[in-house]
Amino acid sequence: MQKELKQLVSISRYYGGDPDYVIAGGGNTSYKDDRFIWVKASGVAMANITEDGFVQLYRDKLKIVGRKKYSGDVHKREEEVKEDLMAARVYPEKGKRPSVETSLHDLIEYPFVVHTHPTLVNVLMCAQQAKEKTKELFGEKALFGDHGAGYSLFIKMKDALKEYRIKHGMDPQLIFLRNHGIFVSGMSTEEIRQQYEKVMGTLKELVNVEKEEELPLPEKMPLILNKIRKLSRGKKVLYRHNTLHRFFYGSPESFGGIAKPFTPDIVVYCGSSYIYIGEEDIDAILKSLEKEFEDYRRKYKKEPKVILIKGYGLIGLGDTESSARIVLDVFEDFMKISKYTDVFGGPHPLSEDDIDFLDHWEVEQYRRKIGKAL
Ligand SMILES: [Zn+2]
Incomplete structure (x- = not known):
């Protein structure tokens, strides 16, 4: 196995096994080089993922999703997009389906991307002041995206990233998504861990999570x-x-x-x-x-x-x-x-x-x- 894929498996398990970051099949991760992207398969839990839990795709074939005109009916459109994602697989015979966020992973130029739904991040993302406070706490370099999922999220983020690149001359390492979670990207998995630590450290200082206590089973x-x-x-x-x-x-x-x-x-x-x-x-x-x-x-x-x-x-x-x-x-x-x-x-x-x-x-x-x- 390629060194980077081992690192991808290891960081996926690290965050996937921690319920403060991911529960059940939520979250997804990827690694890319110039030609290929390996992205978590849909429905696979990160906690015990192996290399088999990732789908390898041709990046040039994935680019179609950003160029094509899809149906105006949202459900039909998701179906069409899904077919294009499936057609970009290197090994379709394995029968794996790439994550619905594949195109967004591909859009980010960093090799490693770790998307999770941490409880603390979502305290901020599911609050009224999500946008202002994200800017205040994490600065201009953190990109804030409005809610969305699948193709609609991809299209919104495609435009937002274009603007960001003009302004900053690089891609964001932190993308916060309202009512959803966070995308953290980096040149290495070490860089991603550092970014996560920074984000969680900042939020822990503000949100004082109390320890909950078990209560007895009522008689009835x-x-x-x-x-x-x-x-x-x-x-x-x-x-x-x-x-x-x-x-x-x-x-x-x-x-x-x-x-x-x-x-x-x-x-x-x-x-x-x-x-x-x-x-x-x-x-x-x-x-x-x-x-x-x-x-x-x-x-x-x-x-x-x-x-x-x-x-x-x-x-x-x-x-x-x-x-x-x-x-x-x-x-x-x-x-x-x-x-x-x-x-x-x-x-x-x-x-x-x-x-x-x-x-x-x-x-x-x-x-x-x-x-x-x-
Ligand atoms: Zn998500």
Whole structure:
């Protein structure tokens, strides 16, 4: 294996194995030379990736995506772009699909790119003052990009990078993306680690993350879990109870801080709407659960994945135990992000249009399907 690919595997595992940076299949990494780019395959988790988890592509073939006119229909367009990405693979017979952010990786001229969704970065990226504060904390050389994913993000960043290059005569090592995460780039993986340390160090000074404590299992919890198992039609049901949940479950107002998703990951793994039960009497809770399941199915035509119950805690539902665990991990990360956005002016959820797009995005559906097999 080429030395650089070993370094790529190693840095991908380093950040992928740390839940402060990446949860489940989120994030992606790449290495490029003049002719080829190796980018993480869609749906592969960074935590235990090997060289096989990367897709090698011809860079000249990838350039088509930046030149071509695609369909005006966003979902059709993503499909067409996906076909062009697939056609740029060096070994199509391996059946791997390159990350949806491949074209953005290719656009950045540095050899190494490590894109993650760190909790602390997203506290800033999902807050009202994301743009101003990014400039204030990380200076003119950090590029701030508006929210987007896949092709729409690529097009926005293509223009933004053009402008940046005129102004600075180089590419940015730090690209911050609203309601999404960060791209860190460098000549070496060492340079990337240094950049990450700088960013995280700055944010740690401002955001004082409290340690959350486990809370006991309430006496009536088995009744509630039984009820949810029955209502969920055979889903795996996992339960946790800690002080982070308590921070949000006290009232409909406090639940409001997590009622709308902040990032694409949250929509992909947890859906875009969550059940909140504010009743205290056990019979009222059980009755309310029945009604909420019914309403949810009627309104969204899909199954709920997240339930938060006052005094009880957080419940995650999935087809398998590991997918239910991912639901809980991603949702708790969302709760952490929301809890601290006050530092930067309060929460800034995704827009309705963004949520709608993500809910229907076929590429994300695919990731969700792969995620189940993790
Ligand atoms: Zn991302």
